Amino acid sequence: MASATKEIAADMSPFFRLFTDGTIERLSPLLDIPPSDHPDASVRSKDVLTDTGVSVRIFAPRHQSPPQKLPLVVYIHGGAFCIGSPSSPPFHNFISKLVEKGNLIAVSVDYRLAPENPLPIPFDDSWTAFQWIASHADGSGADPWLNDLADFRRVFVGGESAGATIANDVAIRAGVRRFRGLEVLGVFLVHPFFGNNEVDKVYKVLCPASSARDDDPRLNPAIDPRIGEMAGRRVMFFVAEKDPLRDRGRAYYQGLKKSKWSGEVEIMETEGEGHCFHFYNPNTDKAAAITDRLLAFFVAA
Helix, strand or coil: CCCCCCCEEEEECCCEEEECCCCEEECCCCCCCCCCCCCCCCEEEEEEECCCCCEEEEEEECCCCCCCCEEEEEEECCCCCCCCCCCCHHHHHHHHHHHHHHCCEEEEEECCCCCCCCCCHHHHHHHHHHHHHHCCCCCCCCCHHHHHHEEEEEEEEEEECHHHHHHHHHHHHHHHHCCCCCCEEEEEEECCCCCCCCCCHHHHHHCCCCCCCCCCCCCCHHHCCCHHHCCCCEEEEEEECCCCCHHHHHHHHHHHHHCCCCCEEEEEEECCCCCCHHHHCCCCHHHHHHHHHHHHHHHHC
16 A cells, blocks of 8 residues: 555546656556467467567457458557556457457557656567567568468557557657568557646656656657658547547647648547547447447558
């Protein structure tokens, strides 16, 4: 139990409390869905500890007739950089649904969590994982699922909330690096966390070197001098009317449209809903609309 004398930087109950000294009190029990290769399951999954030290969970459809190369989705989960993993039920279930309905293969990154691993470690872990994924583009990588199933000419990078922030950073780095045999067609940012002109107290605690405002290129990538090289032909934004982060997402949407990046930008806003509502109420029509729009984005890119 955290000391009552500590000053709370952010109370994210019922998930966690973050203190100004950088410590965290996680309030929710850690729940995990194990990977499964059950023969009756429509989606199979496995955990891989890569030779870089970063773990990933790979998802693939069970049946293909005839066998074919599939679009590859690199997914980075949210959780304020502090909670969650690819095995967390909301993320595991969401990706499984995308894989089943979209007939694609997905890799979810298990980056190390802050504050024990201060920012930018989650960003760097995700970039390291992306480079490991890219090492399979010529069919000689370490994982047979990626070698055999993934179409590296149809790659999508994205995530939700803090994961969207990281995914955008990965897309910029991927564009600068330009991997041979790999093409990022699209970037998707679901209820993204970006900055505004006020200090974000949570981000400041997790990344003391940052201003935690929109003059930090990670929190306002439109001002990143590398933005013109960002990978992807299209970026899809998802925002929600009652999400406190909605206006930040819209600001980056507008900033990206005006930037040196020359791709197409789209946005979908869900009325009457809050931040990442589709994880908590996944069976609603509005949640289904997010999944359907995302799958259409993969097809159209």
